[in-house]
Every structure is written in C-alpha cells, then in structure tokens.
Amino acid sequence: MKLSGKDLAFAGGAVAVLIVVVLGTGKELGPNVPTDAGHQAFFSQLEQGQRRVEVEQGCRQCHPLADLPEAHPHKEECMVCHQPS
Ligand code: HEC
Ligand code: HEC
Structure with a gap:
C-alpha cells in the first residue's frame, strides 16, 4: 500500500x-486544591495505596455537595478533577 x-x-x-x-x-x-497540608494529605493517602473512592469521601465533610456551586459538574470523584497544586 x-x-x-x-x-x-x-x-x-x-x-x-x-x-x-x-x-x-x-x-x-x-481548579487545583489549595496547597495547605489538609488538602495535600488526601493525595498522600492515595500514594500510600488507599482507594480514591474512599479517600475522597472525606472531602464532603468540608465541602458538602449542597455547598458546591449550582453549575458544578458531575459531583462524584472529586480527586479526578481537583489535583494537588
Ligand atoms: C478540613 C476541611 C476541608 C477538607 C477535608 C477539604 N477541604 Fe477543600 N477547602 C477547604 C477550605 C476551608 C477551602 C478554602 C480555603 C482556601 O482556598 O485555602 C478549600 C478550598 C478548596 C478548593 C479550592 C476552590 C477554589 O476556589 O480554588 C478546592 C478545589 C477544594 N477545596 C477541593 C477539595 C477536595 C477535592 C477535597 C478532598 C480531597 C477537599 N477539598 C477537602 C476545606 C477543606
Ligand atoms: C468533572 C470534574 C469535577 C468533579 C468530579 C468535581 N469537581 Fe469541583 N469543580 C470543578 C470545576 C470545573 C470547578 C469550577 C467551577 C466554577 O468555577 O464554577 C469546581 C469547583 C469546585 C470548588 C470551588 C467552588 C467555589 O465555590 O468556587 C470546590 C470546593 C469543589 N469544586 C469541590 C469538589 C468536591 C468536594 C468534589 C467531589 C464531591 C468535586 N469538586 C468534584 C470540577 C469538578
């Protein structure tokens, strides 16, 4: 050919x-999560082999789904879209 x-x-x-x-x-x-220790800690948990779907449940303690902007996309799986800086 x-x-x-x-x-x-x-x-x-x-x-x-x-x-x-x-x-x-x-x-x-x-947007990336802030560089504070609290947020970065979630990502070190991932590096230690914890399951993302479980780790990111913790985000909701401070960011309940109801508090996210109305236009916020598909609301599960926070850590796919929000990365450490
Ligand atoms: C202990 C409470 C707490 C937890 C847990 C937490 N956050 Fe936050 N988050 C905050 C606060 C307070 C702010 C705003 C202060 C700042 O910008 O530094 C913030 C800011 C953010 C921002 C920045 C928004 C912007 O305007 O740029 C993102 C994105 C975010 N958080 C995502 C997450 C994700 C994803 C998780 C889970 C991996 C998470 N947060 C867990 C308290 C928390
Ligand atoms: C599909 C990608 C995606 C997923 C999944 C996602 N987000 Fe977001 N998030 C965004 C985008 C895009 C913005 C910016 C939206 C805007 O500025 O209106 C945002 C904005 C935010 C903000 C800032 C809101 C503000 O008031 O400025 C926080 C906090 C946040 N997300 C937390 C979370 C949490 C917690 C989860 C999981 C329950 C999550 N996000 C899942 C894409 C995502």
Whole structure:
C-alpha cells in the first residue's frame, strides 16, 4: 500500500484534532486544591495505596455537595478533577 499526500494530510488532521480534544478536556477539570497540608494529605493517602473512592469521601465533610456551586459538574470523584497544586 502506498500513502498518498492526501492520506498523510488526513492522518495529520486526525492527530491535530486529538491534541485539541485532549488539551480541551484538561481545561474542563477543576481548579487545583489549595496547597495547605489538609488538602495535600488526601493525595498522600492515595500514594500510600488507599482507594480514591474512599479517600475522597472525606472531602464532603468540608465541602458538602449542597455547598458546591449550582453549575458544578458531575459531583462524584472529586480527586479526578481537583489535583494537588
Ligand atoms: C478540613 C476541611 C476541608 C477538607 C477535608 C477539604 N477541604 Fe477543600 N477547602 C477547604 C477550605 C476551608 C477551602 C478554602 C480555603 C482556601 O482556598 O485555602 C478549600 C478550598 C478548596 C478548593 C479550592 C476552590 C477554589 O476556589 O480554588 C478546592 C478545589 C477544594 N477545596 C477541593 C477539595 C477536595 C477535592 C477535597 C478532598 C480531597 C477537599 N477539598 C477537602 C476545606 C477543606
Ligand atoms: C468533572 C470534574 C469535577 C468533579 C468530579 C468535581 N469537581 Fe469541583 N469543580 C470543578 C470545576 C470545573 C470547578 C469550577 C467551577 C466554577 O468555577 O464554577 C469546581 C469547583 C469546585 C470548588 C470551588 C467552588 C467555589 O465555590 O468556587 C470546590 C470546593 C469543589 N469544586 C469541590 C469538589 C468536591 C468536594 C468534589 C467531589 C464531591 C468535586 N469538586 C468534584 C470540577 C469538578
């Protein structure tokens, strides 16, 4: 099989679209958590092998779901969107 210039242009376009989509998704994720010890401690628990779904239950003690802005996205899995700084 021989690749024509058109095929290469198509492949290049597909790669470009993919990059835009990946970067765009990154932007949708939430703001980083503050750098204080309290927040960072949650992420060290993850490094110690604790399950994220259990660790992030702790977020709700201080950030009850009802207190999040109304426009806040999909509310579970806090630590996927909110990363340590
Ligand atoms: C002990 C209480 C407490 C816990 C537990 C807690 N937070 Fe926070 N969080 C706060 C307070 C207070 C602030 C605001 C003060 C500040 O910005 O430093 C804050 C700020 C934030 C912000 C910044 C919001 C902004 O405007 O930038 C995010 C994001 C956040 N918390 C997410 C989380 C996540 C995710 C978890 C769980 C991994 C969590 N918090 C656990 C008390 C807490
Ligand atoms: C799908 C991604 C996503 C998930 C999951 C998510 N967040 Fe957020 N969060 C965001 C975005 C985006 C913002 C910024 C929204 C805005 O500025 O209106 C935000 C904002 C916040 C803020 C700041 C609110 C403020 O008053 O400025 C806090 C606190 C927060 N999230 C906590 C949490 C907690 C706790 C959870 C888990 C129960 C969670 N988030 C799950 C994306 C997410």
